[in-house]
Amino acid sequence: MIVQAVKWVGGVDGFLELVDQRRLPAEFVKLECRNIEALFEAIKTLAVRGAPAIGVSAAYGLVLAMQKLTSSDGLQQGLKVLAQSAESLSSSRPTAANLFWALERVRRKAEEFAGSQPGATSQELQSAGRLLAEAVLAEANAIYQEDVEMCRRIGQNGETFIKPNSSILTHCNAGALATAGQGTALSVVFEAHKKGKKFTVYVDETRPLLQGARLTAWELKQAEIDVTVICDNMAGWLMKQGKIDAVITGADRIAANGDAANKIGTYGLSILAREHSVPFYIAAPSSTFDLDINSGAEIPIEQRAAEEVTTFAKTQIAPDGINVYNPAFDVTEARDIAAIITERGVIENPNAENVSEHLR
Amino acid sequence: MIVQAVKWVGGVDGFLELVDQRRLPAEFVKLECRNIEALFEAIKTLAVRGAPAIGVSAAYGLVLAMQKLTSSDGLQQGLKVLAQSAESLSSSRPTAANLFWALERVRRKAEEFAGSQPGATSQELQSAGRLLAEAVLAEANAIYQEDVEMCRRIGQNGETFIKPNSSILTHCNAGALATAGQGTALSVVFEAHKKGKKFTVYVDETRPLLQGARLTAWELKQAEIDVTVICDNMAGWLMKQGKIDAVITGADRIAANGDAANKIGTYGLSILAREHSVPFYIAAPSSTFDLDINSGAEIPIEQRAAEEVTTFAKTQIAPDGINVYNPAFDVTEARDIAAIITERGVIENPNAENVSEHLR
Numbered sequence: 150m151i152v153q154a155v156k157w158v159g160g161v162d163g164f165l166e167l168v169d170q171r172r173l174p175a176e177f178v179k180l181e182c183r184n185i186e187a188l189f190e191a192i193k194t195l196a197v198r199g200a201p202a203i204g205v206s207a208a209y210g211l212v213l214a215m216q217k218l219t220s221s222d223g224l225q226q227g228l229k230v231l232a233q234s235a236e237s238l239s240s241s242r243p244t245a246a247n248l249f250w251a252l253e254r255v256r257r258k259a260e261e262f263a264g265s266q267p268g269a270t271s272q273e274l275q276s277a278g279r280l281l282a283e284a285v286l287a288e289a290n291a292i293y294q295e296d297v298e299m300c301r302r303i304g305q306n307g308e309t310f311i312k313p314n315s316s317i318l319t320h321c322n323a324g325a326l327a328t329a330g331q332g333t334a335l336s337v338v339f340e341a342h343k344k345g346k347k348f349t350v351y352v353d354e355t356r357p358l359l360q361g362a363r364l365t366a367w368e369l370k371q372a373e374i375d376v377t378v379i380c381d382n383m384a385g386w387l388m389k390q391g392k393i394d395a396v397i398t399g400a401d402r403i404a405a406n407g408d409a410a411n412k413i414g415t416y417g418l419s420i421l422a423r424e425h426s427v428p429f430y431i432a433a434p435s436s437t438f439d440l441d442i443n444s445g446a447e448i449p450i451e452q453r454a455a456e457e458v459t460t461f462a463k464t465q466i467a468p469d470g471i472n473v474y475n476p477a478f479d480v481t482e483a484r485d486i487a488a489i490i491t492e493r494g495v496i497e498n499p500n501a502e503n504v505s506e507h508l509r
Numbered sequence: 510m511i512v513q514a515v516k517w518v519g520g521v522d523g524f525l526e527l528v529d530q531r532r533l534p535a536e537f538v539k540l541e542c543r544n545i546e547a548l549f550e551a552i553k554t555l556a557v558r559g560a561p562a563i564g565v566s567a568a569y570g571l572v573l574a575m576q577k578l579t580s581s582d583g584l585q586q587g588l589k590v591l592a593q594s595a596e597s598l599s600s601s602r603p604t605a606a607n608l609f610w611a612l613e614r615v616r617r618k619a620e621e622f623a624g625s626q627p628g629a630t631s632q633e634l635q636s637a638g639r640l641l642a643e644a645v646l647a648e649a650n651a652i653y654q655e656d657v658e659m660c661r662r663i664g665q666n667g668e669t670f671i672k673p674n675s676s677i678l679t680h681c682n683a684g685a686l687a688t689a690g691q692g693t694a695l696s697v698v699f700e701a702h703k704k705g706k707k708f709t710v711y712v713d714e715t716r717p718l719l720q721g722a723r724l725t726a727w728e729l730k731q732a733e734i735d736v737t738v739i740c741d742n743m744a745g746w747l748m749k750q751g752k753i754d755a756v757i758t759g760a761d762r763i764a765a766n767g768d769a770a771n772k773i774g775t776y777g778l779s780i781l782a783r784e785h786s787v788p789f790y791i792a793a794p795s796s797t798f799d800l801d802i803n804s805g806a807e808i809p810i811e812q813r814a815a816e817e818v819t820t821f822a823k824t825q826i827a828p829d830g831i832n833v834y835n836p837a838f839d840v841t842e843a844r845d846i847a848a849i850i851t852e853r854g855v856i857e858n859p860n861a862e863n864v865s866e867h868l869r
Contacts, residue, residue: 174828416745
């Protein structure tokens, strides 16, 4: 079974069901968000994570906000609640671009809807709150469906790169838990599995936050795919022994020339892959490209808190007050990427020309 | 201050003082072993670790065993206690070659001593237990002193490779905590520091057991050396940014051609170092060479328990029953080693010929 991280249950009066990722891998618990406050908390505390999953969740959060409207609330009151709720939700993860994008998209759609009702009678406008909620739900559903479809297409476009009886290595979590659909890098894996291919997936545990060990290993196991967890520092030795046939990861941002920022450790893997003649693939939506950025050198790298490295499960694992270098991402060079797989197709040996052509 | 992991306090009636490495880095506690049972427990539970430190501790453990002799015990009784104690201690860490070596060396010295007393009167032989204990202590002290001297020489032979204002990367713990002296790879660092050179040391946390974050970072901080902890998967990105000038690690076993087995992750570092034109050094005692092994391909690699990877501080970090690949070591190829530093000197660009010459 491919897990569904985000699911709206019911109509405008429904609720959002999330897989509570804070409790994985020890427990598989579903979290029902029945108001915007619960959803805010879920996003903030990483019960839901991954840019697409957060975006879709936030869009549904605006449906939850609409449920507060009463039958006497009209369009204007509805738009006001919507704007306030969007502003509130956007502060739940201040750096999540997908979050802002989804909230803005729903808000604009709601305004369009409101603008399309000028000839209605005063009475109709009075009870228009519910109609507005339906417009909001329709747009959230559209975002959801587009994400599901995008994931599926990435998988279908990439599955040919997984050879029968091969071993794949992945890093971090670019799976169903990070999207509304079946993920990006892992969608490739899931599609190959659906075709009946036999293969093994090695998963880097992905320090410091262990998304590989906690999340990727869990969702591959749920899908009954053969999976083995390794520490990040074991990947090179696996390749040396000929045990890895391909590396597939997601990406957080891709420059116009094909250089790709992804979770820290991806760059090192790309060098090790080249050394051992192992093809290295990136699977990501075409929206990951940022054409304003010419090359990876221009991508800013977020530095994160020392505590992520120095403490684990509240246990201190490094000396008091020690210096820590903790970049969240690194940049893999386009020349070390065999192909970038998007929902539109495949860019082999990516460079500025074929990236530009792919996105045209 | 360079920490002293193993220290005998007093004469034949003295005790062994260990830095309790189970409690680092949160607490710096000294453990007094006043009988062989306490020492057995300390070795078994990793209060003391690192092949040379274990060997020296076990040698002193035989002195503790001799303390049970009474004034009426003669040489034969002393030798019997010694043999029993050596057998017992050798089961505390079944795979530690240095442990067996040290115990056997002390036992043989004691037998030599006993053999040198044939003309003594019956009365003298009666009280010879104490003389035997003194011979055992003298040999344990000799092993200790040789280790201290070996460490110091490695440091002196290697410190020229640390350039002023440079950045060094190390992996795992090849420091004072692993030896009776000031370590092997870290001895190079300590000697450079004593010469007044300014430099920074980056320390890989070294999953799964985190010896880098817990132990190496701690002892470098104690010695007031500038130190920064990173996750293993960050090393490549540091090199890419030009932030690493040299890599220095220890070794567990070196083949006749210079291929070196060391903690898992070392191989990957050696490839990343070559990619970024960063020299890669190994510092280890000449006893680490195993000339019966022609190349790294013949070195057996120990596989360790899955739990080391899947649980941390009693918290589950991977799904129940997940497959894990957990090799303890990997093998770095001689061609990727700029130099091997031993107490005898330096082997630059190691190969079968210059290794053989070095050990002649």
